[in-house]
Amino acid sequence: MDLLNTLVDKGLRRELPTREEALAVLATSDDDLLDVVAAAGKVRRRWFGRRVKLNYLVNLKSGLCPEDCSYCSQRLGSKAGILKYTWLKPEDASKAAAAGVAGGAKRVCLVASGRGPTDRDIDRVSRTIEAIKEQNEDVEVCACLGLLSAGQAERLRAAGADAYNHNLNTSEATYGEITTTHTYADRVDTVQQAQAAGMSACSGLIAGMGESDEDLVDVVFSLRALDPDSVPVNFLIPFEGTPLAKEWNLTPQRALRILAMVRFVCPDVEVRLAGGREVHLRSMQPLALHLANSIFLGDYLTSEGQEGKADLDMIADAGFEVEGAGTTTLPAHRADVAAAEAAGSGCGGGSCGPCGDGGAPAAAAPEAEVTAGVAPEAVAGQEARTDLVAVRRRGAGTDLPPNA
Numbered sequence: 001m002d003l004l005n006t007l008v009d010k011g012l013r014r015e016l017p018t019r020e021e022a023l024a025v026l027a028t029s030d031d032d033l034l035d036v037v038a039a040a041g042k043v044r045r046r047w048f049g050r051r052v053k054l055n056y057l058v059n060l061k062s063g064l065c066p067e068d069c070s071y072c073s074q075r076l077g078s079k080a081g082i083l084k085y086t087w088l089k090p091e092d093a094s095k096a097a098a099a100g101v102a103g104g105a106k107r108v109c110l111v112a113s114g115r116g117p118t119d120r121d122i123d124r125v126s127r128t129i130e131a132i133k134e135q136n137e138d139v140e141v142c143a144c145l146g147l148l149s150a151g152q153a154e155r156l157r158a159a160g161a162d163a164y165n166h167n168l169n170t171s172e173a174t175y176g177e178i179t180t181t182h183t184y185a186d187r188v189d190t191v192q193q194a195q196a197a198g199m200s201a202c203s204g205l206i207a208g209m210g211e212s213d214e215d216l217v218d219v220v221f222s223l224r225a226l227d228p229d230s231v232p233v234n235f236l237i238p239f240e241g242t243p244l245a246k247e248w249n250l251t252p253q254r255a256l257r258i259l260a261m262v263r264f265v266c267p268d269v270e271v272r273l274a275g276g277r278e279v280h281l282r283s284m285q286p287l288a289l290h291l292a293n294s295i296f297l298g299d300y301l302t303s304e305g306q307e308g309k310a311d312l313d314m315i316a317d318a319g320f321e322v323e324g325a326g327t328t329t330l331p332a333h334r335a336d337v338a339a340a341e342a343a344g345s346g347c348g349g350g351s352c353g354p355c356g357d358g359g360a361p362a363a364a365a366p367e368a369e370v371t372a373g374v375a376p377e378a379v380a381g382q383e384a385r386t387d388l389v390a391v392r393r394r395g396a397g398t399d400l401p402p403n404a
């Protein structure tokens, strides 16, 4: 297919596809699915080989959030029966993190519900980061604490945070339909604060919230312009008790097309298969490893993932390997930029980053070429599969051992 050949060539050159090409990937038919996965898989292997990076979530503070993000089980007014607890002590968070590291995780993601941290919260998280790094010197620590205020990113960086996560989630045009208590611009601002402080930016999206293909392409193009080092792709987990509980509109095939589109638009970035993979990809999960080079091990913040051992078996069975602590995740050209930014001499802002506009100039493919041979897709609705959504009852905030 001309479209796929063009996208592979561009991905190998780190060149931005056109919007029409990205939309055409989402519009391919199920008959073409394996060709799409194989094409995006070539780009994935060019930059990341067959390595899979494992990340481990520690929910430092669960529920009780004053914000109203419609997709979130921790939102204001959520009726989801999730665990609710306030800040974990640093030693308990460190113990939870150690379980993930023992399972093979090289990054620990410290997440707290809420609009954003107070300065006291930053003290608390700083102590937690120090406790984790004392136990596991090589582990990467990513903080995800919401909107940052002036000076907080620098304090987290000084405490040893390697990365900061804050997702754009959806397109700017539809952001107000998903959340009313903060804006898309607030989110962009926090990602940029993290980058300016020398932290590796992690920012991604949630698919399956009722958005259009144009919205998905918009948010992924916005992410490329923002130039994060990692892009988590979440698939909505429609929690009972949240406004989006009825949004069961992803198929495994659709989820794979979305991952392929993200890989083509952000070819050399850590694309992370995140929340909702078990729920929406189900038995097709191994195919997603040909697209994403990073996954979460074990459980999510408020829902349970498949057993950690099943994740490791899946990676091995599919012919991939867990990325070791001594391996740099990003390709050398990106890792060099990240190191320069951490040292305060990077270009910042993504304008010259490899996932920004710095590749070879984009050659716009003619519309006819882009759409030739591409069948328009009607996104098939699927039955609610509430049996696949299990509220997390183990690990951080409980007396039960974590899943890792």
Ligand code: SF4
Residues within 6 Å of the ligand: 065, 066, 067, 068, 069, 072, 073, 074, 075, 076, 112, 113, 114, 115, 146
């Ligand atoms: S996504 Fe974060 S800010 Fe939004 S409701 Fe959930 S915990 Fe609160």
